Amino acid sequence: MIASLQRFVEALRARGVSVSPSEVIDAVRAADAVGPEDRARFRAALAMTLAKDRRALAVFDDVFEGFFAPPARGGAGQGTGERGGEGGLAGRGGGGAETGEGKSAPRDDREAQARAARRASRPAPRDRASARTLRALPEHLLRGELAKAKTPDAAPRAGRERARPPGARPPAPVRAPRAVETEGTREPARRSRLSRLLATEEHRTETAAADPRRRDLASPMTPADERELAREIPRVLDEIRLRHTRRMRRAPRGRLFMKRAIRENLATGGVPFRIPMRRPRRRRARVVLVVDVSWSVATASGLFLLLAMEILRLDRRARVFFFVDHPVEATDAVRGWLRRGPGETGTGGTAPHPPLARTPARLAAARGHGSFRGRAPRRGRGAASGVLPPWGGRSFGALLEDVPGLDPAAASDYGRAFWALSEGPLRVLARGAVLVVLGDARTNRFDPLPWAFEEIASRARRVLWLVPEPRSRWGTGDSALPRYLPFCDVAVEARDLEGLAHGVREMAASL
Amino acid sequence: MTQAKAAVSPEQIQERFEQEGFVCSPEVGTALFLSETLGRPLLLEGPPGVGKTEIGKLWAKLHDAPLVRLQCYEGLDETRALYEWSYGKQMLYTQLVKEKVGELLAGAGDLKSALGSLKGQADEFFSKDFLLARPLLQVLMSDRPSVLLIDEIDRSDEEFEAFLLEVLSDAQVSIPELGTVRARHPLRAILTSNDTRELSDALRRRCLYLHVDYPGPEDELRILARRAPQLGEDLARKVVRFVQGLRRADLRRAPGIAEVVDWALALVAVGATGLSGADLRPTLGALLKNRDDIERVLSDPGKYRS
Numbered sequence: 001m002i003a004s005l006q007r008f009v010e011a012l013r014a015r016g017v018s019v020s021p022s023e024v025i026d027a028v029r030a031a032d033a034v035g036p037e038d039r040a041r042f043r044a045a046l047a048m049t050l051a052k053d054r055r056a057l058a059v060f061d062d063v064f065e066g067f068f069a070p071p072a073r074g075g076a077g078q079g080t081g082e083r084g085g086e087g088g089l090a091g092r093g094g095g096g097a098e099t100g101e102g103k104s105a106p107r108d109d110r111e112a113q114a115r116a117a118r119r120a121s122r123p124a125p126r127d128r129a130s131a132r133t134l135r136a137l138p139e140h141l142l143r144g145e146l147a148k149a150k151t152p153d154a155a156p157r158a159g160r161e162r163a164r165p166p167g168a169r170p171p172a173p174v175r176a177p178r179a180v181e182t183e184g185t186r187e188p189a190r191r192s193r194l195s196r197l198l199a200t201e202e203h204r205t206e207t208a209a210a211d212p213r214r215r216d217l218a219s220p221m222t223p224a225d226e227r228e229l230a231r232e233i234p235r236v237l238d239e240i241r242l243r244h245t246r247r248m249r250r251a252p253r254g255r256l257f258m259k260r261a262i263r264e265n266l267a268t269g270g271v272p273f274r275i276p277m278r279r280p281r282r283r284r285a286r287v288v289l290v291v292d293v294s295w296s297v298a299t300a301s302g303l304f305l306l307l308a309m310e311i312l313r314l315d316r317r318a319r320v321f322f323f324v325d326h327p328v329e330a331t332d333a334v335r336g337w338l339r340r341g342p343g344e345t346g347t348g349g350t351a352p353h354p355p356l357a358r359t360p361a362r363l364a365a366a367r368g369h370g371s372f373r374g375r376a377p378r379r380g381r382g383a384a385s386g387v388l389p390p391w392g393g394r395s396f397g398a399l400l401e402d403v404p405g406l407d408p409a410a411a412s413d414y415g416r417a418f419w420a421l422s423e424g425p426l427r428v429l430a431r432g433a434v435l436v437v438l439g440d441a442r443t444n445r446f447d448p449l450p451w452a453f454e455e456i457a458s459r460a461r462r463v464l465w466l467v468p469e470p471r472s473r474w475g476t477g478d479s480a481l482p483r484y485l486p487f488c489d490v491a492v493e494a495r496d497l498e499g500l501a502h503g504v505r506e507m508a509a510s511l
Numbered sequence: 512m513t514q515a516k517a518a519v520s521p522e523q524i525q526e527r528f529e530q531e532g533f534v535c536s537p538e539v540g541t542a543l544f545l546s547e548t549l550g551r552p553l554l555l556e557g558p559p560g561v562g563k564t565e566i567g568k569l570w571a572k573l574h575d576a577p578l579v580r581l582q583c584y585e586g587l588d589e590t591r592a593l594y595e596w597s598y599g600k601q602m603l604y605t606q607l608v609k610e611k612v613g614e615l616l617a618g619a620g621d622l623k624s625a626l627g628s629l630k631g632q633a634d635e636f637f638s639k640d641f642l643l644a645r646p647l648l649q650v651l652m653s654d655r656p657s658v659l660l661i662d663e664i665d666r667s668d669e670e671f672e673a674f675l676l677e678v679l680s681d682a683q684v685s686i687p688e689l690g691t692v693r694a695r696h697p698l699r700a701i702l703t704s705n706d707t708r709e710l711s712d713a714l715r716r717r718c719l720y721l722h723v724d725y726p727g728p729e730d731e732l733r734i735l736a737r738r739a740p741q742l743g744e745d746l747a748r749k750v751v752r753f754v755q756g757l758r759r760a761d762l763r764r765a766p767g768i769a770e771v772v773d774w775a776l777a778l779v780a781v782g783a784t785g786l787s788g789a790d791l792r793p794t795l796g797a798l799l800k801n802r803d804d805i806e807r808v809l810s811d812p813g814k815y816r817s
Contacts, residue, residue, distance in 0.1 A: 020716050026549055030719075033548045034521070034541060041521060044541040052554075052715035054706075057722060239708055271605065273598050 001036070002028060004067075009050065011063050017056045023049055039068075055211060213498040217299045217468060229497065233303070234390045236501045237310050240508070254279035284511050285434045285461050287318040288426065292439030293400055294324045294412045300468035300494060302387030302396030304438050307504045309338050319429060322403060323417035325410045329425065330403055337399045340391050414441055414480060415449030422455040434510050435460040436503070438494070440469050441481040448480035450487070457487035462510045466494040466503040520544065527573050533565060534726065534734045542721040543570060552679045552700035554664075554715065557723035560767010563703040564662055566723075570701060571658035579653075580660045581646040583667035589674055593684060595643045601636050637688040647678055648692065656696035664714075665704040672714050680717045726768065728755055734768060739775035749786050749816070750775055754798070756815035757808065763801045774798035788812060 005028055009019050027049040034045040043064055051060035212228040213236070215221070221229070257278035264274045289308060291301045305320070312318040322330040387396035400408045422430075435456065441448070457463045465488045467474060467481065475482040485491055492503040525540035543566075546553040555563040571578035581592055615632070619625035644652060650659045664672065678684055682694035702718060704710060726734065728751050735747045742750070750771070758765045766774070777797040783790035791812055799805045808815065 018712065023716060026551065026719075029549055030545045033545060040537055041541050044538045045545055048538075048542055048545065048553075048719040048721050049549075052712070052718070052720040053709070054556075054722060235708075268598075268602055269606075271602070273602075 001031065005031060005046075008046075008063070008067050011067060012050060012056075012060065015059045015063060017051060017059050019050055023052075043068075213501075214496050216470075216495050217303070217497070218296075218495065230388075230390070232497060233306065236307060236497060237390070240307060240310055240501060240504055284315070285432060286429065287312055287315060287507065287511070288429055288433045288435050288460075289318070289320045290327070290417075290421065290435065290437045290439075291320065291322055291330075292324070292412060292414075292437075293322045293406070293408055294410070295408050296442070297438070297440055297468050298396065298400065298408060299387060300466075300500065301438055303497065304466060304494070304500050304503070305334055305396070306338070306387065306389060307500055308436070308507060309334060311504065311508050313338070319425075321421065321425070322400075322406055323414075323421075324406065324408055325413040325416060326405075327417050327421050327424070328403055328406045330406075333399060333403050337394060337396070338389055339393075340389075411444045411446075412439075412442060413446045414439065414443040414484075415447045415452060418456060419449050419452040422452045426456050426459075430456045430459040432459075432461050434462045434464070434507060436464045436466065436507050437484075437488075438466040438468065438503075440467060441479050441484055443478060443480045445478050448483045450480075450483040453484050454487050463488045463490075464503065464506055464510070465491045466500065467491060468494050468499075470495050524573070528569055531569055531572065532737050533562070533569055534730050534737065536726075536730065538721060539566060539723070542719060546701075546719055547699070549719070550697055552698070552702060552718045554702045554704065554710075554718035554720050555723050556704045556706050556720065558725065558765065558767070559705050560769055561723050561725055562768055563723055564660065567658065567660035567662075567701040567703065570699070571660070574656070574658060574699070576655060576699070577653070577657045578660055579646045579650045579657050580662060582662045583664050583671070585666055585668060587667045587671055589671075591645055592671070592674075593645050593647045594686060595645065596637065596688075597641050597643045601641050604636070604641075639689070642686075642689070648684065650698065651678075651682065651684060651692050651694045654695070656699065659698065659700040661700065661702045663705060664702050665707045665710060669711065672711055676713055676717060679714070725758055725765070728752070731755070731768070731771065735772065735775055738772040739779060741779045742775050746778065746784070746786075747775070750778070753786055753815050757799075760815060762799070762804045762807070764799070764804060766798045770798050770800070786812065786816060 006024070009024050009027070012019055027046055030045040030049045031042065034041045036042050046064065047057060047060055051057045212225070212232045215225060215229060254277040257276040260276040260278075261272060261274070262270075264276060265272045287308075289305070289312075291305065293301050318331070319329070320331045320334045321327045388394070400406065465481075465485065469479075471493045473479070490506055492499060492506060494500045494503050521537065521540040521544040524543050525535045525537065528535035528540070542553055542555075545551070555566060557563060567580075568578055612629075615628060616625045619628055642648075646659070650657050661675070664675075678698075679700060682698040683691050685691045725731075731751045731754070732747055735742060735750065736744075739747075754766055754771050754774075774794060774797040777794040778790065781790065781793055783794070788809070791809060795805050795808065799808065
């Protein structure tokens with residue numbers, strides 16, 4: 001059983017679930033305690049030891065079905081293999097036609113099976129280290145752990161009651177459930193770099209299908225995809241806000257504040273129970289957002305502003321500039337766009353942030369109206385530029401059309417925009433600021449004028465660039481990104497919601 | 512309570528929960544059994560109102576153990592959760608023993624010897640007598656095994672989560688002035704989360720994880736039969752179908768189990784025979800706690816009945 005569990009864990013890891021060695025040990029002990037007779041319980045035991053969040057649970061269900069054949073099917077190994085193939089296909093299908101997959105499964109059976117096997121043999125990149133540890137964690141060690149759990153004297157936690165008192169049913173004989181066994185699961189085959197790359201991409205699209213945060217914002221989305229993404233936005237907002245407002249008591253820092261120490265400890269007869277410290281107060285940097293709003297990246301821009309302004313809502317000095325072929329100041333327009341209705345005023349003295357308890361409600365509201373409203377595509381703007389704040393209001397697309405002097409359908413010209421900014425508003429504003437640029441730097445072969453950007457960047461305290469494109473495409477075609485990146489402190493791949501949130505966190509960290 | 516304390520099998524746990532009037536799914540039974548067997552805390556995650564806290568309370572009851580509950584909130588820190596020095600008491604004692612200290616130091620010739628004779632005594636002020644034990648420390652130091660319920664962990668800050676790791680994985684805490692306090696009994700801990708934010712991997716790794724969802728129609732029917740038997744089977748079925756329909760609709764706040772039971776009792780109280788608009792109007796406040804939701808449902812109740 002241990003061997004098949006290990007293979008099962010590897011299959012989970014191949015699908016991006018991170019499982020630590022201690023969790024594997026837990027799983028082995030849990031499986032032993034429950035026994036494989038009752039499939040539902042066996043499954044529950046593995047699920048609660050190996051899959052620790054909803055995302056992982058979804059993958060777990062998929063892999064479990066393919067791995068441990070239900071007893072009712074009773075067929076030979078062939079039957080289980082088939083299920084594995086199906087599971088693999090369904091995982092990749094995403095929002096596509098689900099009805100067709102069931103039918104096509106037998107035909108592609110062999111290929112799908114081989115693919116599933118290959119996947120199973122390959123640990124996800126971030127899990128490689130722990131996978132190595134697991135391999136170094138040999139079977140006999142796990143067996144030893146199991147034996148320890150069985151003998152009460154040597155139980156890892158002394159004093160724990162025995163799992164089964166003497167009167168209860170004897171420990172079930174450990175029987176291995178039938179598992180899919182293919183060549184790939186045993187010996188990871190050597191593969192060429194290209195096929196490895198392809199595999200990574202395959203894995204990425206697979207996880208993307210399961211996770212709305214990983215969905216490529218540039219790819220076309222069905223209304224269902226958009227709804228899922230919209231549902232995710234309030235959660236991301238909350239995560240950013242929570243991370244930003246930490247309030248735990250910290251260790252004392254700075255110099256002793258003698259005057260206050262004497263005053264505060266008068267009540268205790270001069271015995272210093274409270275020791276106040278004086279910390280030099282650092283002035284928060286101004287944030288300047290420079291955002292490319294041409295239709296091709298408008299979805300990412302809109303979402304980014306939604307997330308970023310969550311942090312900058314109370315920051316009166318923050319400024320926003322839009323540009324396509326020339327820059328336009330849009331601070332007021334963006335603030336107006338993101339202003340909450342009278343029922344949801346987040347601004348105002350007492351409650352700087354709307355209470356967290358309201359979040360699920362807002363989340364539900366987002367479900368109702370949709371942060372994305374499926375608009376008819378017009379002039380290539382695409383349905384995706386209908387980004388809406390979760391609490392309702394205008395779409396980002398509508399906002400862009402209303403900003404005076406801005407034409408989102410124009411040809412992007414980064415060089416001219418940066419030059420105008422460096423000569424104009426950013427001459428003063430960029431000094432000591434945190435500068436955040438969002439754009440793909442596709443400048444239609446116009447001169448990128450990197451020195452203009454350098455001018456701005458050299459004045460700023462910190463420069464972040466969010467690129468709404470996969471890293472593999474940076475600098476390809478008409479992208480002038482490599483000319484600009486040397487002047488940036490951080491470049492973030494922000495092709496999906498998670499990437500954007502990462503960029504915003506970076507921004508918050510540099511304030 | 513005379514029941515045997517050790518959890519023998521998932522089935523038995525399930526049975527005992529049923530005896531207590533809690534409709535227990537096999538997953539919950541298995542989870543509690545494994546938590547006991549493996550000695551791991553159990554993390555229950557799910558929407559509000561599905562009975563996560565209730566599981567913790569019943570678990571304590573079945574073990575005939577006191578329940579120590581730690582309600583988390585934003586800004587909760589170790590002085591509220593673990594321990595705090597009782598400054599007031601320390602102050603008071605300092606004043607009381609002032610003269611005694613004078614006597615002690617009378618013989619000392621110089622400052623050095625005075626400090627030397629005080630050295631051994633000063634630690635007295637940082638002993639267990641001056642320690643205010645908060646829930647976590649109470650559990651670790653108690654003479655009887657108790658059940659620790661850490662409620663709504665997702666409301667606390669990330670730092671607090673990190674601070675919990677030592678308690679959850681090794682059942683011990685380190686207090687700088689006292690040293691390490693180890694649990695005298697195996698720690699039975701249940702954590703609940705409403706999933707309003709992502710918990711850290713480190714925390715999840717130390718726990719068994721169970722996602723508790725709203726019950727299916729059959730289970731919900733059984734719950735109603737237990738909690739509101741006066742309702743009658745026919746009406747109960749209608750109620751369940753209606754509520755399941757509500758949960759599928761995108762309401763601001765979906766009704767939890769306790770609210771459904773309240774609503775059923777309210778329907779009984781007004782003598783409702785069906786779910787017509789006249790029956791809904793006065794009672795719906797027991798089920799839905801948001802004005803928009805109520806208006807939406809009242810405008811077209813038929814949509815949710817099917």
